Amino acid sequence: MEAIYHRFARIDLRFYDDPGRAPVAAVERYALPPDLDWAGWASREDGTWHAWYPPEGSLPEQGWKIHASARLEVANDVLEQVARYCHAERIAFKHLVHRGVHFAMNSKDADRSASGKFITVYPRDVTELRRTLAELDAAIGGMPGPYVLSDLRWRHGPLSVRYGAFVHQVITSEHGFEVTALRDPDGLLVEDVRSPGFTPPAWVELPDFLQEQFDALGGDAPPAGFPRVLGALHHSNAGGVYDAEDAATGARIVIKEGRPDSGMTPDGRDAVQRLTHEEITLRSLTDVPVSRVHGSFTLHGHRFLLLERIAGESLQSAIVPRHPLVHARSTPTEYAEYRQWALEVTAGVDAAVTRLHGAGFSHGDVHPGNVMIGADGSVTLLDLEMAAPVDDAVAPVIGAPAFMATDGRRGADADRYGLACIKVFVFYPLTSLFMLDPFKSDDLVRAAMETFALDDTWAAAVHRDLALTRIRVAAADCTQDDPVARWDVHDARAVRELQELIADDLTASADFSRDDRVWPGDPQQFAEDGTGLAHGVAGVVYALSLVGREPDERGLAWIDAVWERPGDPRRPHRAGLWDGLAGLAWLHRRLGRRAHAQAALERLRRLDFSSLGSDLYGGLPGVGLVLLEASDDDPTLVLEALEIGGILRSRHDARQPIPTAPEDRRVATGSGGLLRGPSGTALFALRLYERTGEPAHLRLAQDALDYDLAHCMTAVDGSLQLNEGWRLLPYLGSGSAGVGLVAAQLLPHLETPDRYLESLDGIRSAALTDFVMESGVFRGRAGMILFLAALERLGYSTPEAGDALRHHVADLRLHAIRRPHGIGFPGQGLLRLSCDFATGSAGVLAALGPSADLIDSGEPVVPVNLPLLVPPTAASPLRPPVAWDPAGRG
Known part of the structure; x- marks a missing residue:
């Protein structure tokens, strides 16, 4: 994170x-x-x-x-x-x-x-x-x-x-x-x-x-006997962890570094002090499965602890490749095998922690990253820098939030809480939500029992160690007529009731007294001016309008006031569709604020287009989409759109060529897909072609889309996902779903669409997985719902994709947070709630709209609530639309 x-x-x-x-x-x-x-x-x-x-x-x-x-x-x-x-x-x-x-x-x-x-x-x-x-x-x-x-x-x-x-x-x-x-x-x-x-x-x-x-x-050589470093395994502000060879024996070891005066924890200790403490603790634990100490060095004040290298992988790393919920089309056998593996591994972790307590120590930071799993299933505990005698332990001062109790429990009780979270996490890795809603443990335990056939004994043990009763007292007012526990999405009326509860919480969460934001959202809102569609007021106002809520005049006045004052150099006014002026122009037009829309469009026309980026989020493609949409009323705006098209053509031609070797085809983290990659250019060029009929724009759309498609990789389950080198992404904003959204709109214009149809099949498969870590539009389940709804509208859905859409809507309950005034949703990182469109409740509110409409009409031509990303036209003639069956899970 x-x-x-x-x-x-x-x-x-x-x-x-x-x-x-x-x-x-x-x-x-x-x-x-x-x-x-x-x-x-x-x-x-x-x-x-x-x-x-x-x-x-x-x-x-x-x-x-x-x-x-x-x-x-x-x-x-x-x-x-x-x-x-x-x-x-x-x-x-x-x-x-x-x-x-x-x-x-x-x-x-x-x-x-x-x-x-x-x-x-x-x-x-x-x-x-x-x-x-x-x-x-x-x-x-x-x-x-x-x-x-x-x-x-x-x-x-x-x-x-x-x-x-x-x-x-x-x-x-x-x-x-x-x-x-x-x-x-x-x-x-x-x-x-x-x-x-x-x-x-x-x-x-x-x-x-x-x-x-x-x-x-640069002149000091390492001391005699210092290991030969082979590479870095991890870095933090406290120091690095390195793969190495013992200088004397050649054995593979791990070096853990502590930087002096750095990596401070609230107890006042720096990384050197904690590493020294860890060495003392490890040397005293002769009958507990922990790494054995090979030695230690001090160099330039840095402390280096030489540890036995444990063969295997961390529990954190072991979960994802095995977990059937994150792979499309997992079989009942795969679910059963994973259940058995998860129960055996967590039993091993329980035994290891119990042995540590028996030796007189608490761990202080129990989480999957601090557990190594050997090829034989053996368990080793890592990272004992926060360990303490069980009887003297204080409440943990640091730790992984998803495994750390917030009520001040200490010692073995704190470890048992982390252990219980691990037992839930291996099935549904959403335990960080316990901080936001202590009743989420009931939701996740129930989901794990239903999906993996776990029994009451397992659930009772988890609840006993979680011991959330005290925390729940303060949250009891959120559970009256608990809509999260019920989470009824089987008819349009029920879906719209959920939308109203989300809208109620959004309304209650607004704070118009602040000058930096109105609705709390992603931290990115503090790098922008607080008005945008993605993280600002505009996105929430738009989402509320989808359920018939009248635009809050205070919100619109807040937007106007921000744009009337000079921009802050560190929070400047921005031009883009999702972060600034272009998005506001679109919203003003949608709400009938013609004068405000016209003023925003005039400001857009005066921009130096060459100073804007090539991304859809805040750059030229988004500005161009807004100008084209408004050109129905003012055809002269097409001239600016053509200028943008020329700039984007030149920039695309200047891109680095696609690597020849498939293994080298990866994008920098966060830099590919619809919002940040060339697919944004492809979408704008496609709209420009549809407006002008000029074949050059269609060629740019195809060239730009091909660039992103070339950086997608087939996953082990056969799905096609955007490759960042260290991870594959299926999401709407920064993954393959956004690329597929553009491909589906390009297909009707191509004479030979076969390879794009094949790619779209793989991308659609990536949206079939039963589990998505986050709930938002750009990087989560709401985005998958909107993508699948768009395929339904454009005529590229399948019965399997229709089922997946229905499952995603139902499984939003896993993320739903009980709030005094309704229902909220967590933002990116899952540490805190978010109201914004990109990561939070406003986006979920928008995503629920298409499912309610499908249930009502049974027709595929339904609104897809993504500003300017999906056209207001009927389905593609290339394939007949597949009607969506709103029945329960099949």
């Missing part, structure tokens, strides 16, 4: 929220020396950083910046010394605003590329850089602070340097992601790469004094 989800889950137990909004006691805030006169200095605070600019002069766009890191206990002293120096020398600087954000920036799950930074100083030139380094080193050199991985460390720390942007500038990548930018020697803005490693831009020459430091740091 991306670190941003953990960071945005810290201040609210229900919704993702900006960590900068956390209430902070005055004693927690960092303050500058009060005896200095800061009058005339400009300052700006954004919730994370507080920047200070001297009265005279201005910052260069970029250059060598100095970072100062600090442990919490010396942070005030470090800030005082740096602030006094910068005040005297009139140098701009910034510092973290309070201890809470400081801890978060250096915690175990923090982003490694940004971790450790406490203060940033902006010297105006190389001469000032050298002088500032020398004089600050004299003041604070050697004080404890973490190593900033993106930097070159200066002497013994806590100072370090990096070449980068001083002034916040962004560019849009090919796939529509905004990235911070530098100016290259030709004056062009290019990405300011921020990664865990000192990598200055190729055109930047290190000053002599930095080159000397670089050479000095």
Whole structure:
């Protein structure tokens, strides 16, 4: 899971929220020396950083910046010394605003590329850089602070340097992601790469004094006897885990690294302290299935623990390839075999944890990633850095949220809770939802019993160890006339009742007093201006309108107010279909707000199209779709659409060629499919062809679609999914379903459609799986429902796909969260609820519409609630539509 989800889950137990909004006691805030006169200095605070600019002069766009890191206990002293120096020398600087954000920036799950930074100083030139380094080193050199991985460390720390942007500038990548930018020697803005490693831009020459430091740091050889490292297995902000060979014996081992002053946990320990504790614990456990210690080293303050390499795979990794719910067309035999395997493995985990308790220790972090399964089914417990004597154990301070009780239980009880979650997780891996709805354990246990023929004894043992009774008392008001337990979707009336409950919760969740958002959604909403279709107000207003709710004038007024004020440089107004102006123009037209729509369209026409990305989410294809849709009223808009088509043609021709070897055909994570990949260009080019009849646009549609199809891979179950190298994705937004949605619309225009029909068959199979991890539109079950509904409408469904659509609608109950005012749904990452269209309740509300309409009419030509992604026309003539039977599961 991306670190941003953990960071945005810290201040609210229900919704993702900006960590900068956390209430902070005055004693927690960092303050500058009060005896200095800061009058005339400009300052700006954004919730994370507080920047200070001297009265005279201005910052260069970029250059060598100095970072100062600090442990919490010396942070005030470090800030005082740096602030006094910068005040005297009139140098701009910034510092973290309070201890809470400081801890978060250096915690175990923090982003490694940004971790450790406490203060940033902006010297105006190389001469000032050298002088500032020398004089600050004299003041604070050697004080404890973490190593900033993106930097070159200066002497013994806590100072370090990096070449980068001083002034916040962004560019849009090919796939529509905004990235911070530098100016290259030709004056062009290019990405300011921020990664865990000192990598200055190729055109930047290190000053002599930095080159000397670089050479000095790179000269130390490992100590005698240090293992030969073969590769990295895992990295976190606490350190790495490496595959290695023992120097003396040649035996394969694992090296676990602890970085000093880094990877902090709430108990105040850094990674070195925890790793030292783990070594002591492991050496004392002679009769428990844990890794044996081969030795340990300290190098540059880093602690390295050498461990026995356990043959096998983690339980986390072992589940997916075996699990019948995630593969299309699994047989009863495969279900029975998986049931037997899961029960045997979890019994082994139970026995191992029980032996650990018998030896006098609790584990402190029981989850599938910390369990190794051997080829013979044997179980080994890993990662005992949080282990403690059973009688002295405190409530866990860190852990995997899906396996960590929230009621403060300790020691063996906390381990037993994690163990019970594992027993559920192997069948339905949604135990993180227990944090949001303690009654979800009933839902998931019941589902596991029904699907895998588990008995009451199994269920009783799980419920006993979960022991959620105390937590449930606080949530009891959510279970009156429990609609989640009933979850009736067998007739249109029942589906519409569920939609009303979702709409009720959306209405109750709005907060119009905030200026950064109205409905809580994905953390991405804080990088946008809060108005968009994907994560903002527009998407929720649209979804509510689908069930006959009158547009909330407060929501529309909120959108208008945001666009009337200047854009925030860090939350700028955006142009795209899903993140900004184009989506608003579409919504205004849909709601009959003609003047607002016209104003938005005029702003779109004035854009520099060449500055926008090639992605459908926020770039040119989405803008072009909106212009084409509005051209029915204003045909001159086709001219701008043609301009966009020309730009996209040129960009597509400049793409890297498709690799010859199939094994090399993979896309960067999050960069393929409908929203971020060339399928978005294909959809727009197809609409442009349908509007103009020009064959060149049809060729672009086919070429762009072929590019995404070439990066799809056949999975073990025969389905076709988008290949990211480390995973295959079937989803609507970033997987093969979105590619298939475009293919289904392209097919009627092709003279030889056979290979596309074959691809569509494989993509349709990917949507047949019984389990989807998330419930949202872009990456979850709601997106699968909308994809299958679109195939029904376009004439490319099958009876099997119709059954799958019905099953997906029924199984939304697995994700449904009981709320005081109705039903909610979890967002991406499953840590918190989301109301937005892309990841949360608004999208589920929209996805339920087609199923209700199908039940009512029995006809395939039904609304598919995806703005501009599916045409308002009848089914394709290539295949007769397949009527959908709304009966129960077959």
